[in-house]
Structure formats: structure tokens, C-alpha cells
Amino acid sequence: MKTTTDLGSVTSEKVEVTAAVVSRRERSARFAQRNGALLVLLGLGLVMSLTFDSFGTASNLSQIAQQASFYSLLALGMTFVIFTGGIDLSVGSVFALGGVLGAWGASHNPLLGLVLPLAVCGLFGLVQGTIVARTAVPAFIVTLAGLLFARGLLLVLTDEGAITFKVPEGSWFLTLAQGSFLGLGYTVWLAVLLFAAGMLVQYRTSYGSTLLAIGGQPLAADLMGLPVARSKMIAYTASGMLAGLAGALTASYTASGVTTLGVGLELTAISAVVLGGTALMGGSGSVLGSLVGMLLLQVIANLINRLGLTDSNWQAVVNGAVLIVVATAQIYLSRVQARPRKAIG
Amino acid sequence: MSNQTAVAAPPGSGPAEHRRGSPISGDWVRRNGVYLALIVLVILNIVITPHFVTTSNLRLQLIQTAPTLIVALGMAMVIGTGGIDLSVGSVMALAAAVMPLYLGYGTLTGVAIAMLCGAASGFLVGTLVSRVGLQPIVATLAILVGGRGLANVIGGQIKNLNDPGLRSLGLGSFLGVPYTVLVAAVMLLVVGFLVRRTTFGRGMEAIGGNRRAATLAGLPVNRILVTTYVVSGVLAAIAGILLAARSQASDPRTLGLLMELNAIAAVVIGGTPLTGGRIRVLGTLAGALLMQLITSTLVAHNIADSIAQMTQAVVIVGAVYVQLGRKTS
Amino acid sequence: MPSSPLQTVDVSAAASVLEVTGVTKQFAGIKALTDVSFSVAPGSIHALVGENGAGKSTLIKVLTGVYQPDAGEIRYRGEPVSFSRPSDAQDVGISTVYQEISLVPLLSVARNVFLGREPRNRLGLIDVRAMNRDAQRITADLGIEVDVTQDVGRLGLGVQQMIALARAMTINARTVIMDEPTSSLEIREVETLFSVARRLRDDGVGIVFVSHRLDELWQLCDAITILRDGEVVHRGQMADLDRRELVSHMLGREIAEGVRERESASISTGDADAAAPVLSVRGLRAHRRLHGIDLDVRPGEIVGLAGLLGSGRSETVKAIYGDLASDADTIDVEGTAIRRNSIPAALDAGIALLSEDRKAEGIIPDLSVRDNIVLAVLDQVSRWGVISDAKVDELVDTFIKRLRIKVSSPQQLVSELSGGNQQKVLIARWLCTKPKVFLLDEPTRGIDVGAKQEVASVIDELAEKGLAVLMISSETEELVDTSDKVVVLHEGSVNDRLSGSDLTHSRLLAALVAPTIHDLQDEVAS
Amino acid sequence: GCTNEGGGGTDGSNEATSDSTVDTSQQVRDADVGEGEGCTIDDYGVEAIELEGAKVGFSQSEPDSASFRAAETQSIRDAAAEVGAELIVTNANNELPKQINDIQDMLNQGIDILVVAPVNSDGLDPALQAAQDQGVPVVTIDRKVTNESCSDYLAFLGSDFVEQGERAADALADITDGEANVAILLGPSGNNVTDGRANGFKERVAAEYPDITIVAEQTANASRSEGQEVTAQLLQSNPEIDAIYAFNDEEGLGAMTAITEAGMVPGEDVVIVSIDGTRNAVEAIVAGTYNAVIESNPRFGPLVFETLQRFYDGEAIPEDIIIEDGEYTQENAEEQLGRAF
Numbered sequence A: 001m002k003t004t005t006d007l008g009s010v011t012s013e014k015v016e017v018t019a020a021v022v023s024r025r026e027r028s029a030r031f032a033q034r035n036g037a038l039l040v041l042l043g044l045g046l047v048m049s050l051t052f053d054s055f056g057t058a059s060n061l062s063q064i065a066q067q068a069s070f071y072s073l074l075a076l077g078m079t080f081v082i083f084t085g086g087i088d089l090s091v092g093s094v095f096a097l098g099g100v101l102g103a104w105g106a107s108h109n110p111l112l113g114l115v116l117p118l119a120v121c122g123l124f125g126l127v128q129g130t131i132v133a134r135t136a137v138p139a140f141i142v143t144l145a146g147l148l149f150a151r152g153l154l155l156v157l158t159d160e161g162a163i164t165f166k167v168p169e170g171s172w173f174l175t176l177a178q179g180s181f182l183g184l185g186y187t188v189w190l191a192v193l194l195f196a197a198g199m200l201v202q203y204r205t206s207y208g209s210t211l212l213a214i215g216g217q218p219l220a221a222d223l224m225g226l227p228v229a230r231s232k233m234i235a236y237t238a239s240g241m242l243a244g245l246a247g248a249l250t251a252s253y254t255a256s257g258v259t260t261l262g263v264g265l266e267l268t269a270i271s272a273v274v275l276g277g278t279a280l281m282g283g284s285g286s287v288l289g290s291l292v293g294m295l296l297l298q299v300i301a302n303l304i305n306r307l308g309l310t311d312s313n314w315q316a317v318v319n320g321a322v323l324i325v326v327a328t329a330q331i332y333l334s335r336v337q338a339r340p341r342k343a344i345g
Numbered sequence B: 001m002s003n004q005t006a007v008a009a010p011p012g013s014g015p016a017e018h019r020r021g022s023p024i025s026g027d028w029v030r031r032n033g034v035y036l037a038l039i040v041l042v043i044l045n046i047v048i049t050p051h052f053v054t055t056s057n058l059r060l061q062l063i064q065t066a067p068t069l070i071v072a073l074g075m076a077m078v079i080g081t082g083g084i085d086l087s088v089g090s091v092m093a094l095a096a097a098v099m100p101l102y103l104g105y106g107t108l109t110g111v112a113i114a115m116l117c118g119a120a121s122g123f124l125v126g127t128l129v130s131r132v133g134l135q136p137i138v139a140t141l142a143i144l145v146g147g148r149g150l151a152n153v154i155g156g157q158i159k160n161l162n163d164p165g166l167r168s169l170g171l172g173s174f175l176g177v178p179y180t181v182l183v184a185a186v187m188l189l190v191v192g193f194l195v196r197r198t199t200f201g202r203g204m205e206a207i208g209g210n211r212r213a214a215t216l217a218g219l220p221v222n223r224i225l226v227t228t229y230v231v232s233g234v235l236a237a238i239a240g241i242l243l244a245a246r247s248q249a250s251d252p253r254t255l256g257l258l259m260e261l262n263a264i265a266a267v268v269i270g271g272t273p274l275t276g277g278r279i280r281v282l283g284t285l286a287g288a289l290l291m292q293l294i295t296s297t298l299v300a301h302n303i304a305d306s307i308a309q310m311t312q313a314v315v316i317v318g319a320v321y322v323q324l325g326r327k328t329s
Numbered sequence C: 001m002p003s004s005p006l007q008t009v010d011v012s013a014a015a016s017v018l019e020v021t022g023v024t025k026q027f028a029g030i031k032a033l034t035d036v037s038f039s040v041a042p043g044s045i046h047a048l049v050g051e052n053g054a055g056k057s058t059l060i061k062v063l064t065g066v067y068q069p070d071a072g073e074i075r076y077r078g079e080p081v082s083f084s085r086p087s088d089a090q091d092v093g094i095s096t097v098y099q100e101i102s103l104v105p106l107l108s109v110a111r112n113v114f115l116g117r118e119p120r121n122r123l124g125l126i127d128v129r130a131m132n133r134d135a136q137r138i139t140a141d142l143g144i145e146v147d148v149t150q151d152v153g154r155l156g157l158g159v160q161q162m163i164a165l166a167r168a169m170t171i172n173a174r175t176v177i178m179d180e181p182t183s184s185l186e187i188r189e190v191e192t193l194f195s196v197a198r199r200l201r202d203d204g205v206g207i208v209f210v211s212h213r214l215d216e217l218w219q220l221c222d223a224i225t226i227l228r229d230g231e232v233v234h235r236g237q238m239a240d241l242d243r244r245e246l247v248s249h250m251l252g253r254e255i256a257e258g259v260r261e262r263e264s265a266s267i268s269t270g271d272a273d274a275a276a277p278v279l280s281v282r283g284l285r286a287h288r289r290l291h292g293i294d295l296d297v298r299p300g301e302i303v304g305l306a307g308l309l310g311s312g313r314s315e316t317v318k319a320i321y322g323d324l325a326s327d328a329d330t331i332d333v334e335g336t337a338i339r340r341n342s343i344p345a346a347l348d349a350g351i352a353l354l355s356e357d358r359k360a361e362g363i364i365p366d367l368s369v370r371d372n373i374v375l376a377v378l379d380q381v382s383r384w385g386v387i388s389d390a391k392v393d394e395l396v397d398t399f400i401k402r403l404r405i406k407v408s409s410p411q412q413l414v415s416e417l418s419g420g421n422q423q424k425v426l427i428a429r430w431l432c433t434k435p436k437v438f439l440l441d442e443p444t445r446g447i448d449v450g451a452k453q454e455v456a457s458v459i460d461e462l463a464e465k466g467l468a469v470l471m472i473s474s475e476t477e478e479l480v481d482t483s484d485k486v487v488v489l490h491e492g493s494v495n496d497r498l499s500g501s502d503l504t505h506s507r508l509l510a511a512l513v514a515p516t517i518h519d520l521q522d523e524v525a526s
Numbered sequence D: 001g002c003t004n005e006g007g008g009g010t011d012g013s014n015e016a017t018s019d020s021t022v023d024t025s026q027q028v029r030d031a032d033v034g035e036g037e038g039c040t041i042d043d044y045g046v047e048a049i050e051l052e053g054a055k056v057g058f059s060q061s062e063p064d065s066a067s068f069r070a071a072e073t074q075s076i077r078d079a080a081a082e083v084g085a086e087l088i089v090t091n092a093n094n095e096l097p098k099q100i101n102d103i104q105d106m107l108n109q110g111i112d113i114l115v116v117a118p119v120n121s122d123g124l125d126p127a128l129q130a131a132q133d134q135g136v137p138v139v140t141i142d143r144k145v146t147n148e149s150c151s152d153y154l155a156f157l158g159s160d161f162v163e164q165g166e167r168a169a170d171a172l173a174d175i176t177d178g179e180a181n182v183a184i185l186l187g188p189s190g191n192n193v194t195d196g197r198a199n200g201f202k203e204r205v206a207a208e209y210p211d212i213t214i215v216a217e218q219t220a221n222a223s224r225s226e227g228q229e230v231t232a233q234l235l236q237s238n239p240e241i242d243a244i245y246a247f248n249d250e251e252g253l254g255a256m257t258a259i260t261e262a263g264m265v266p267g268e269d270v271v272i273v274s275i276d277g278t279r280n281a282v283e284a285i286v287a288g289t290y291n292a293v294i295e296s297n298p299r300f301g302p303l304v305f306e307t308l309q310r311f312y313d314g315e316a317i318p319e320d321i322i323i324e325d326g327e328y329t330q331e332n333a334e335e336q337l338g339r340a341f
């Protein structure tokens, strides 16, 4: 009897040791997977600042941040939608709609320029979310229709795109995106704040876990009594609002409601989310990653300009290649931590 | 309290006997929603659109449906395996961009190399999806973004194609049937045959239905997936070639733009579930016709772009809703 | 109402917590429930039984707001209620463990346990540390040792089942409903579950318990309701019913149970042992899971593979089948070594694996019964890749007849079949490949007594025809009854081998629960 | 082996300047100095520099896959090389935010002069502001911005899109004797060039040509294949159409193929007029299957640097330097072919 217990304690100790070793390796793999884009970003940034004098300057970096700030809001909303296993193809059009509404609103009252896009684009997202949550029509189709519809709506508002609303000079609406604090534009700070909030939502609220649960195992989320439909509706509404907000801020930045904005922007947003390590089928990912992904795309654009590849098409080629490389790296890193099963399920 | 009652159930009242009620049930409408929608749209056009029922117009509808249909057939197969192929539009552009470079060696060479381009892109995607394990939407998104860039880099500006072979392929016809339409019809038959009658077709549906089970059943899952994406790539390339031949020009900048979305819409409207496991070939034909008919109706009635886009949006969601209905649970 | 004479009978009308009357539920033409009445009394455990497809899960889903009944009334604590979604039922204190494990694979154990009800800090944000601590405590209480920050998807089915139970426990419920909670559990966990259930009952909780392991019902339950084809055919006290009666209520016919007399005489004698093994495995290892397993299965032999939850049984068969990265000194089939650790190589060698997870790894729900059956032999029923309908029909007809698969037509979707019939379809799929070695992982899991009987007799028949069968089962009785030999695994190593007169229920239990000392010494030595 | 000559048909842009006897340079039609005082270097408030060795940034708006853009970029490159300036080129790929980005990026790289082909007339404010902050003069070409001249930017060089539309209407009326059923193929929705060209055309028709009826107006997104598809459908539903006015040559060429496909003779049964002046379209005019093209001359290079030189020399620069666009008709196309891009 005595022997048994002794031996028992020995074995359990041994098990603990292996567990610790393995989990350290798994943790580092997981870190690399979650932050693969960050590593690439830092590496690329380092190489570029060593190669090009003009890259590492404060003005260049703050400008990259400024530019990323608008689109990153779209990526933020997209991240939450993708968490649920959905997708929002409408963001590019909604972004443009938000810009037009923002400029139009601001031409009457600066506050209206902010409230109107949030309200209308939020409502637009809510409608899409409701259809996704309540009907069996896939999100892909719903938001594809949304892409068309929002663009159509924008054209109606602007007489088939003939009218460009201008934000009156001197309106405080303009300072929203043109002002800066500590050398960084307000929109950069706003993006930082919103992403911080997004991370809190993901890791520290029931709502965040619920979204991941919906994407990971929709049936289970339902059976666990989670508010599936409501959560989805909120996610799509948020995505619409954030796209509208980004549009309005762009209107403030450019002082006008440009009607041709945002074509194909959904792909940029999705790319950023993917680069950030979020699984497109939903259920896992990271809010912060999307921000990093968007920054990475901006830095690549900056690089291409500096390489003097005037054929802007190289930009697309490089973006596509980066997407494949980063996504592949993430797969391999996540395999390290996965249990040793051979066939990919 | 402890009453115990045992009652023998009436014999033969198994649930199986309560199966399927009248033929025109909600279920029937669902399964045939796309055909109904198509018929409704045709009738509507007959009533409201002048010059709709003319041979030349119907012929035009078929010609303009052909590229979408060809791409959608490949898309239906990919979706059947549980994937999605966002790369098709860019592959069309890529094929059309490469073709003129080799037309000097003869029409067939040019066409063959363009198709090879499609196959190569499909092979790349298929390998990324099956062996590397990328999600199909990610792999094909990368090609969608990068492929068009590459097409522009390779093809440069729009090029006129002064090739008699391509000219007759694009504008000629056989026994009154335009070659474009013939090619699409042949592709329809080929894909229909593949899906319905071959081990490959069964394999695709099995993978889409339950990839893990298909692997355990010893199916060559990777090979089937790679083949599927190659077929989709080749079909996209064919569509690109046909479009280029018809317009007598290769324009990598605009050719096949947004085709992925049109094709996916056609497939889903056609009743193939986006989640995979089932491929509906005839439905895809109906879906492609429907998409074309919406566009042509809007143009024929000179609807402004704004309203046209909104109408398209509503019709697409409506047509899918008819088949899928409300969320069940 | 007058249509059912049962209406007048009410087991515990006085004090039922949860009660339904006259519930009818129909799915696209299929009547799943017809005028069902059912009630649960506080402080009692109520068994809900019936064959596969009888409507048990459907009734539970109606009770908990997953489905809306077409007709009928639900009362909770005497008040009529209508739950429009599962959270409504949860909110009033009905906690449910559903049949399909409803956990989120990519979230951690702790998040799964508390999802939607996480402990908060002052700011209203989730207190992650408290959540992990509580989860660790609760799972430890249930005898599960897991790192609660680990993703649920990487745990085995059995552990997941216990975590689902842990989740149900954290809801302060007045009613707990468990749909086949024991189907993937091992005796030890079953015992834990039973003690938890009894404790809850003693606290006055009303419990509904569904199981196809009929013996468990008498161990645990107080009252019973039996469904057949969506109708209540019996309702009463558990003690008033014997096994034969119960089975005949369930199936609507009598079956001869437990009288299996396999002609295994030849096998337990020496000359069968002398016969060359069909499957011979030496030194099977998989990273951190399997530590050198040796196995022999001779023609006509059924070897059982026993072990506790996570002992590596499934891993063993998966490794043999090439589905799990592993290496072995040798894996021989009829004396020929399998070179590559891959599924095609295993299939070529004549190995077939019936996986334990029928839904995730077995059926292709959108394909017909016919297509599911021929899936593994598509090459053989086709020429140049074109499928020959004639060959397929022949094969499918043979197996539907031979295994007595109940289908309306071979074209029926496999997802429409009952669990037992789905299992037979899968067995047919593998038999088509004419295997020499058949690896069966929990072949009777979640199927009703009738189907169990039929599956068991199919297995016997196969063995008699000279097939080598390696079978995993969590039901020790079944293992003892069916097998010629049993190999007991413990943490990835062979712990004991029982055969002949050693192969008794009590010896097996002892071997399962207490790893022998020499085994531990081996481990220390290595 | 039949395409090699034809396939190269569009490559004309790069060599057009060298191989022809036709004058391809832009002529200033309306320099407008008289009425306003113009903008001098003192007004603008920057330092004079030498063009030779100066760092010039050019922000192109659309991909060079469009021949207009290719010719425009090439012309700037050639002219920069001519004066010995260092040139950085970026391409905004038709995205306004990217253009702002590109410009700021070039400013960060320390350019002395900025030439912009704006993606959009509105919305470049932050970029122009940044240029102003750095004392970098800005010249916009081919599309005017709505900002303040001589403060946000120096001057605009380019065509008048409304006028191009009006001239197209005149040309079409000329060919059809003022009697036609026209389908308008619009450019991309929301683009202000689209609006200028369409409105100029429609207003002129309404004012001057009562017998020209506008039957349909559909967008063809500046693409040849869309031009073909839309025209094909329009010809079916509106058989009375006997003239097409297209936003650009690509759409017009697509329409031409659609007309052939419908069994009619383009240029005769259905008249085609468009705006641009690409080689493909002008060749089609020569072949008789196309009727007229209003030129929109992309070769801004020499004029840009000449203007800058004058600016640094202290001359007053007018706000708008409107160039003289040519016109290709069946009468002059053959001799003017070398001018096409």
C-alpha cells in the first residue's frame, strides 16, 4: 500500500513537469500565431527605417498612423462580425455613405455631421444583422446585397453622384479628423481608444465570449442559452456604425463627402482581419491583431511608394503574397500547439 | 401515486407515414424557388419589356449569361466542397492578360496557355487549401487581390485582339447558336456529368458534407480538393477568354471585375447551400439566368444606377430567402 | 384529449416542478411527438426512455425552449410558461445537458463553464482570475483534472461531457435535465455523475435522466416515462418495472436479451491462440499518449479494449488506422507490415475503423444512405471514375438486407435515420471494403437496446466469418459478454490482459480502477 | 500569327511623341491672365528654386492601365527628364485616401514641387494643407480641385469637361444632321468627370438640337466590355437607337463591337461619338466604323514644367490654364492619327 502511494506521487510529479514544458512551448507558439502580423510589422518597420531615411521620421510614422486610423475602424467592426462566423461585405459602401451623410450633415450642423452617419449606418447594420440573425440567408449574401444597396442609396442622395457636399470652412466638424494631440491626429487616439474598448469587450465581457461562441459552435451557443440573435444584431450594427463613423471622419479629414470612396474597401478590411490572426470561419481571433494587420497594409503601401514601383499594381501583388505568407505562417504555428492529429478535419 | 399504466401503441403509426404532404407545400416552393423566381421574372419581362420576346434578344440573354454561368459552375463545385472561390474574377483577367502574349503562336496556343494560367492558379489555391490548410476564403482572397495586380502588370493597357480565330469564337455561331453559348452548354453538361455520375463528384459532396468523415473513409481528399479548384480556375479562364473574344480586346483592369460576387450569388440563388455538401447544377444555370435577367431588365427600362443597385440587392436577398426561409430552431 | 387514456393518469400531479400536457411537435411532415404529457416531481429522478428516434430529445427541447410545441401546454411550478428560447428556460431555473455536447471548442474550459454568467468585478468586467479559480474547483469536484485555461475542443468526449455537466451545476437550478449524459462516460465518471445527481435530488431538485444503458435506470431513477414513436406508452415507478417489461414497452416487441451464446469455444482453446494473428501490433507509440502498446488479434477473435476515460483507447485504434501521427515497431496485417502511417495504407492492408463519433467522423449527412454506404469503395464500383449504378445498387441492397437497415429507400438521406440505423450504415460502409481487421470504437454508443442487440449480433457474425475484431466499449458488461479477450489500457500503456476464465466483470472492474503496481514500476523505470 | 501587329495596337502611347510628324503637344487655349492678376511667386509665398535638380513629386490618380493615364504619366516623366528634375511618381489607384497618403508620403520624402492628377475634385484638403505647410507649390492637372487657387494650389492645367460634352453634342449633331435617338453611356457613377461630360452634352442638346432625343442613359463604368454589354441590351430594347455618345473611348469601342454583333454597321447604322482620343478609337474612325472623338489631351508634361519655370521666373500664373483639345472626325483622323495616345 505504502509503495503505491509513493510511486503515485512520483508519477504525478513527472506528469506535471512535462505539462509545464509543453505548455511553455505551446504558449510561445500561440503568442507567435496571435502576433504573427505584429512580428512581421516590427521586422518590416526595422528594415525600412534602416533602408530609407525618410521612413522612421515622426511625421511619416504619424501619417501612417493617421491613415490607418480610418480604415482600422472598419476592420474593428469587421472583426466582431467575423467572430460570429459572419462577414460584412457592405462596409466599403457604408463607409462612403457615412462620408456623404457626414458632409451633408455638417453642412447644416457639425453635430448632425457626426450623429447622422452613426444613426443611419448603424440602422443599416441593424437591418442586415436582423436579416442574418432571423433568416437563413447567409451573411455573405445579405451583406453582398448591402454593398449594392448602400451604394445605391448614396447615389440617390447625391443625384447619381453628381453632388459633392462640402463641409463649411471653420466648422468644428473639420477638427475631428484634422486636429491633433501630442503629434498624433485625433482619429489616431480615437482608434486607439476604440480598439482598447474592443479588447475589453473581447476578453472581459460576456458579450465578447458570446460572439466567439456563436462563431465557434452556433448550435451550442443557442443551447447554452446565449442571446445569439441579439448578439449578432449588435455586431452588425456596430460594424455599420464604425464604418459610418470612419466615413464621417474621412469627410471631416477631406472636408467633403466624396461619392467614389470605399470601393473594394471590404477586401482591405477583411485582409487586415485575416493578417491579424482571426479565423474567417469565426470562433477565434484577436481584436488587436486587426489593428496590426491594418498598420501592416499601410506600411506595405508606404514601402511600395518608396521602392518607386510606380505601377501601383505591384501593391496588390505584394498584398496578396503577404496575405498568403502570413496566413500560412499562422497555420504552421497553430499546428505546433494543436494535438497530434494528422488529417485536417 | 404509483399508478402504472401500460398502453400498447396503435400499431404501425411510425413517423415515416406522415411524410411529405401535398406536392405544392412550402418545401416544394423552397426546393424549386429559383425556377419559380426565374419564371416570374420572365413573365414580368414579357408583359412589361418591349421587344423582350425576340430571337435576337433571347439570344443576347444567353450570350450574356454564358460567362457568369461558366464561372458559377466552377464556383458551385467549390462551394459544394465547403469552400469558396473569390479568385475567379482575377483569374479571368489573368487568363485574358496572358493570352495575347502567345496568340502569335496561333489561336489555340494562346487559348491553351490562358487556360493553363487558370489551372495553375487553381492548383495554387487547391494546394494552399488542402495541404497547407488555409481557409479557402483566405487563399482565394489573396489571389483576388494579387491576381488582378499581376494581370495588370503582365497585360498592361487594354489590347485589341485582332485574331480571326478569337473573332469567330467571340462573335460567330454554329447553326445559329453562338459559340459562347455552345461552350457554356458543353461546360454545363460536363460539370453535370462530373457531379452526378463520377466518383469525383461524390467525393466533392462528401468533403463538403463532412470532410473529416471523408478523410477517414479513405477518400483522396487533397487530390479532390486540388482538382476542384483547378476545374474552377480553368472554367474562370474559359470565361475570361470568351469575354475577351467577344469584346475583341483584353482588358485586365476591368475584365471579370466583381465576377466572384455575381457567381456566388448565382450559385446560392440556385439552391446550392453555402455551407457545402450539395451541388445543384441546374439550379446554378437558373441562378445565372436570373442574375442576367435582373441586369438586362434594369438596363432595358433605363433604370438609374442608384435604383438599379438597390433593386438588385433586394432581388438577390429575396430569391435566397424564398428558398431558405427563416432561421430554423 | 380523450384520444389518450393516459391523460387521466398523473404520477405526481400534486407537486410537479415541470409539467407538460398534450404536447405535439411535427417536423416537415414527421411527427416527432404526439399528445405527450410528462411531469417531473421535485426531489425525484425521472427516467425518460425510448428507442432511437422515439422523441426523447425532441421532448427535452420542447421543455427547454429550443423548439416551440405545435400544441400543448408547459407549466413550471404550476404556472403556464412559454419559453421562446433556451435562455428563458435557464432563467427560471431549468438547467439542461443536451445530447449533442453543447460546448464551444475554441473557448477555454472556464469560459465554457461560465459562458453568459461569468463572475464580474466592480467595473462589470469579467473577473478572469475568479472565473478560472471557480472553474478549477468545480471541475475538480467532479473528479476531472484539467487545466481550465485550455480549449475545450482539445479534450476527449468524455471530459467534455463532464464539463457540460459542470456548466449545468453552476446554474442554481430547480430542475436538471440530462439527455444521455453517460453515453461517453466511464464507470468512474458515471459514479461521480450519479452521486451528484443524488445529492441534487436530496436537495429537492427535479431531475430528468435519459439513457440507453438500461441498468443505470434502476440504479438511479425513481420514476419512468417511456416513449415510442412520439407517444407515451408507459408511465410509472421505476421499481415496479422489470427489464423485460421495459424493453417490450420501448420496442413494442419482445427481444431475447442477454442470451447471447457465441460459439467462441474454438477461440478460447489453445489452437486458436496458435493461429497466426491477423493484426499484430508491437510497440505502438504516439507522442505523449501511447507508450508502446502490443496487441494481437487472431482470425475470428473479438478483442476488447478497455480503459478509463482518456486512457488512450481511441488513440490506439486511430494510430493503427493511420489517423494519428504515431510510430510503431511493427503493425502487421496477416504477416505483412504496413509501411506508412497513413489511412490509405491502412485501408489497403485491410483495416477498417468505425469511429466513436458517429456524427463528426462518420456519416455524411447530406448524402443518401446509398452514397454513404459505398463511400469507402467508390473505386470499386466505378470505371474510369464513372460510377456504375448497377454495381452500387447490388452492394447497397445486399447490405441493407444483411444488416436489416431500416430505410424507406436507399435514396433516403442518412441524416433522417435513427442512431442505430446510422450506425448500421457505417458498419455497412466498412464491410464493403472487405476488411480483415475491423476496429470498432464504441460501436453501440447512444443506440437503443434493440439496435444494440442487432449491432452485437452483426459483430458476432463477422467474427465467425474469420474477421479480426478489436472493439472499444465503455460498457464493461458488454465488453465481457462480447469479447474473447480484453486488453486493459491505463495512461497509454497496457495494464492488464484478461481472457478465458479471468474475463469476468469483477476482474475487469478491478483492472480498470486500480492500475497494478508492476505497471507503475515500469513507468518509473522508464 | 496575326495579332502581333494588331496586338501592339495600343502600345502607341509611349512612342507617339517620337514617331510622328503631327504636333502632339498641348496648346493653351485660354490662359486667362488678363482678367485676374494671376498668381506670382510672392503671392504664393514660396522660394524660387532651379527646376534642374529639383525633386518633383507626381501623384497619379488612376492605374496606368488606362491609356490616358499612361500617356499622362509618360509625358510628365519625359518633361522632367528634359529639365533635369528628379521625379517621384505614386499612383493612388483611384482611391482618394490613398492619394492623400501618397502626397504626404512624398512630402515626407522631401519633394520641392508637387504635381497632382486629383482622384476627385473635392477632398484633397489635408494633402494640399500639408504641401502648403512645407512651402511646396502644387500644380493640378486634368482635374481641377475646388480649393482656393494661389493659396491651396498654384494653378490648374487641363480641359473643360463640360465643354468636351458640349463639343461631343455638336459633333454628333453634325454627323446626324441634328436628328438622332441617342443612348448615353455614362462613366462611373459619382465621378465628376462623368457628370461634366454628360451634363455638357445634355444641356447642349436641350438648347440647340430639338430633334435629338436622349433615349437611354446607362453607366458602363468606363470599361470596354461593359460598354459592349450595355449597348447590346439597349439596342435590343430600344431598336430606334441610332447614335451612341460614350463617356470615353473604351465604352465607345465596346459599343462598336456590340453594334457589329447585333448585325448593324457601326459608324453608319449607329453613330458613335466619344471623348478621349485613344489610338484604338482614332484608328476605328479611320476605318470608318466610328464617327468622332473629342480629344482630351493627356500630355501635360511640357506645359507643367513650362508653367513652373514661368512661375519661378516671377511671372503671374493664371488660375486656370485651359488647353485646346482637338477633335478627330472621319475627315481628319487619318492625318491626325499620330496625335492619338
Ligand SMILES: Nc1ncnc2c1ncn2[C@@H]1O[C@H](COP(=O)(O)OP(=O)(O)OP(=O)(O)O)[C@@H](O)[C@H]1O
Residues within 6 Å of the ligand: B015, C027, C028, C030, C031, C032, C050, C051, C052, C053, C054, C055, C056, C057, C058, C059, C099, C416, C417, C418, C419, C420, C446
Ligand atoms: N430538427 C429536426 N428536423 C426534422 N426531424 C427531426 C428533427 N429533430 C428530430 N427529428 C425527428 O424526430 C424524431 C425524434 O427524434 P429525437 O431526436 O427526439 O429522438 P430521440 O428519442 O432523442 O432518439 P435518440 O435516442 O437516438 O437520441 C426522429 O424521427 C427524428 O428524425
Ligand SMILES: Nc1ncnc2c1ncn2[C@@H]1O[C@H](COP(=O)(O)OP(=O)(O)OP(=O)(O)O)[C@@H](O)[C@H]1O
Residues within 6 Å of the ligand: C154, C155, C156, C157, C158, C159, C184, C307, C308, C309, C310, C311, C312, C313, C314, C315, C316, C356
Ligand atoms: N495530457 C493531456 N492533455 C489533454 N488531454 C488529454 C491528456 N491526456 C488525456 N487527455 C484526454 O483524454 C483523451 C485520451 O484519448 P482517448 O480518446 O483515446 O481516450 P479514451 O480512452 O478513448 O477515452 P474517451 O472515452 O474520452 O474516448 C484525449 O482525447 C484527451 O481529451
Ligand SMILES: [Mg+2]
Residues within 6 Å of the ligand: C056, C057, C058, C099, C179
Ligand atoms: Mg436523443
Ligand SMILES: [Mg+2]
Residues within 6 Å of the ligand: C313, C314, C315, C356, C441
Ligand atoms: Mg474513446
